Amino acid sequence: xxxxxxxxxxxRLQEGESSSLNCSYTVSGLRGLFWYRQDPGKGPEFLFTLxxxxxxxxxxxxxxxxxKKESFLHITAPKPEDSATYLCAVQGNLxxxxxxxxxxxxGTKLSVKP
Amino acid sequence: NAGVTQTPKFQVxxxxxxxxxxxxxxxNHNSMYWYRQDPGMGLRLIYYSASEGTTDKGEVPNGYNVSxxxxxxxxxxLESAAPSQTSVYFCASTPLLGSPLHFGNGTRLTVT
Numbered sequence: 001x002x003x004x005x006x007x008x009x010x011x012r013l014q015e016g017e018s019s020s021l022n023c024s025y026t027v028s029g030l031r032g033l034f035w036y037r038q039d040p041g042k043g044p045e046f047l048f049t050l051x052x053x054x055x056x057x058x059x060x061x062x063x064x065x066x067x068k069k070e071s072f073l074h075i076t077a078p079k080p081e082d083s084a085t086y087l088c089a090v091q092g093n094l095x096x097x098x099x100x101x102x103x104x105x106x107g108t109k110l111s112v113k114p
Numbered sequence: 115n116a117g118v119t120q121t122p123k124f125q126v127x128x129x130x131x132x133x134x135x136x137x138x139x140x141x142n143h144n145s146m147y148w149y150r151q152d153p154g155m156g157l158r159l160i161y162y163s164a165s166e167g168t169t170d171k172g173e174v175p176n177g178y179n180v181s182x183x184x185x186x187x188x189x190x191x192l193e194s195a196a197p198s199q200t201s202v203y204f205c206a207s208t209p210l211l212g213s214p215l216h217f218g219n220g221t222r223l224t225v226t
Binding site: 099102 | 118147154155156157158159162170172204206211212214215216217218219220
């Protein structure tokens with residue numbers, strides 16, 4: 001069964017305190033792993049797609065990495081405006097349980113205090 | 115460029131009432147999706163439309179119906195609302211399978 005587990009559920013950081021969010025996954029034939037940011041009362045906003053183990057992508061203070069079992073979202077010197085819920089999703093192949101549709105984790109709620 | 119637009123933003127229904135959630139995208143995307151998001155749960159797929167003229171069930175389709183009206187519009191209908199359908203509903207679109215989804219800002223539905 002395709003599955004995504006994110007940890008921790010919630011993370012509180014001081015401004016400037018770097019940390020990482022984890023996304024562990026089980027999927028039939030990974031076609032892509034996606035990271036989204038969701039602000040309260042809004043829809044998820046796309047951040048990154050990773051396709052193969054060893055791949056890395058960066059955007060401002062965020063860096064996403066991928067292995068065969070998990071992905072990390074590293075946040076370097078975070079600012080209060082980075083506070084949001086970060087969602088991870090995986091896409092498996094068309095013949096797996098999810099039929100190629102995205103399977104989302106429950107998210108990590110990040111709070112960055114000034 | 116509005117992206118994905120959902121209406122209404124908020125709705126309160128009584129048990130047994132029906133309603134249709136509307137979704138429209140102006141990005142010329144082929145595929146459209148309906149998800150629900152509940153506290154402590156990830157986004158769960160209700161129905162999707164891979165292309166105009168096709169619809170398929172997702173993970174939690176019971177109690178819902180959909181219509182892909184044209185390439186732009188994809189509606190979600192609750193025929194007889196139940197309290198278990200209290201949720202935030204998100205519509206999303208993508209140009210093709212495997213590309214990132216673009217989400218609307220959701221419809222917050224409460225069924226009493």
